[in-house]
Amino acid sequence: MRLVVVAGSTRTAAIDGISAAGADADALRHTPSADLEILDYGEPVQSPVVPVSPTGCPTPAVVTRAVREHVGFDVTAIDAGLARPTAAPTVDIGDGPGADIRDVDPVPDAERLFERARSFAAGLPDDEIAVAESIPGGTTTALGVLTALGERPAVSSSLPENPLPRKRRVVDAALATSDLAPGGAAGEPVRAVRRVGDPVLAVVAGVVVGASEAGTTVRLAGGTQLAAAAALARHAGVDEPLSLETTSFVADDDSAAVHGLADDLGLTLRATDPGFTALDHPATNAYVAGEAKEGVGMGGALAMAARDDLPMATVRETVVDLVDDLLAARTAGERRQVP
Amino acid sequence: MRLVVVAGSTRTAAIDGISAAGADADALRHTPSADLEILDYGEPVQSPVVPVSPTGCPTPAVVTRAVREHVGFDVTAIDAGLARPTAAPTVDIGDGPGADIRDVDPVPDAERLFERARSFAAGLPDDEIAVAESIPGGTTTALGVLTALGERPAVSSSLPENPLPRKRRVVDAALATSDLAPGGAAGEPVRAVRRVGDPVLAVVAGVVVGASEAGTTVRLAGGTQLAAAAALARHAGVDEPLSLETTSFVADDDSAAVHGLADDLGLTLRATDPGFTALDHPATNAYVAGEAKEGVGMGGALAMAARDDLPMATVRETVVDLVDDLLAARTAGERRQVP
Known part of the structure; x- marks a missing residue:
């Protein structure tokens, strides 16, 4: 299995x-770059955060x-507009961060991003791929896209209390700037992602479309952001079958309505529970308390673990080991210079 | 084990x-980009060649x-100046192809390439890495570097008859342009690679130096080009121990003097024989006849197979399957558009 992780940023x-x-506004700009390094090397290698x-989640x-580390799947990272450098190998499709969706034309090259991703995915030799995202602020842009397409306007959050009213105000302002009514971009996915989306959504949608057209089975490894990409597709x-593989944390989040979204969009929903309640560790407790919930292919990876009969206890032990190493390195300030 | 493959080009x-x-001058410019796609996807994905x-070797x-495909090692590809796009994920360190070494200053940014690669390699979390190259013309630039450093001026060739006299004439002209005598850049590796080398050698040398300084064990996966990188290091x-893992084809090439180079540079030489004489297939016959010989980590990969007790018969079967698929795709003209 190949996991295609699309990473980028939006202001x-x-x-x-x-x-x-x-951890703060500056660190947030490094998150997708550091995420790719963690996937590839097991730790941030050059990223300073x-x-x-x-x-602290x-x-x-x-x-x-x-x-x-147990299943050994391939990772193909796509740079769809990273704000900071990464030492992870990437396929470069993006041209930098997306703008704030309340600005005019936040993803001006959406068409080109979509088409390049579509062409890239159509060329992949795999019978099956999983697609994931890493982009802070991505649920707000996902809400923008779902609203512009006229789909169910409900998304998840990396915060325990989903700030949906705040996101809706941002999306309302964005739609107004672009002179779009809810549903005003139905059937025009590139317009929706260009006006109220982000570059990662443009690329993920292109990957889904290109792979589907080439006969590749596509698993959407994520939550409501991947549902928004499915809506674009x-x-x-x-109209090929698509599955949405997310975490139990997203599935249990009533504010996100992922079940309804999956139904609306004809997605087979699979939610996998990593069983974090079996532990008492600050990292896993934060997930149990509703933080983070999903991202960087977490739900899809957990589904792969389940399919491979990898015990969740093994996954949990490795998560705790990785987190302890990461936080020890963070405390020691062992981060190195960006190349 | 992580294989770091440094790919680029020189005019x-x-x-x-x-x-x-x-196959011809145009195809040659695509070779490193296609090599990376083959390593990552098993076939050229976007590369047109x-x-x-x-x-036909x-x-x-x-x-x-x-x-x-059997051992499952990680690959980290570095773009050290590719002449053509690749769909393989890369860490981007280079700024484009090196010039003809008979020109003035063929690798003007050699210092920056070397330092960026050094910093990158110092940050790798691995206890052990293998380093490889993909750059057409690389044995000629390796000869330039060995000569400028005052090391044994003998390199291998991808041709059955090593055109060493021709390469020496090119190197002589290059040294004259840069006003360098043989040995004139001893102790000045960056000067040697800048004046008569190529961007891949600058980056490979930086990786070897950075990894060695960080206490990482370095295996040089290749022939005389990797020996030239070791000379730069x-x-x-x-002065850390370094091993040179090459193929029996390079080791048996008397024109290349890899044994003498390894002795001079204090490299532990390991030559692995894939046993291609056991087959009668056009691809493997070409290697038996002295074509290609080495490159893209072949010798290092064969050494990994031997260490993992992977039977060479299995390697040979997979090579033949891959080649048959590649050539069938080539005949069918199934190549797709570069993104």
């Missing part, structure tokens, strides 16, 4: 109270990495 | 009769890939 994430995907939330990349005419 | 390869790493010599990347002051 929408800088809006106060939108994202918990970084360890991606944690303001309360570690990035879901550690869960995906933990599964990878449906509005681009993809 | 030196365009000199008539220097390199067999491509299948890398073969003018007589397939790239050694298929041998490395064949071992990888030795002249940069590295």
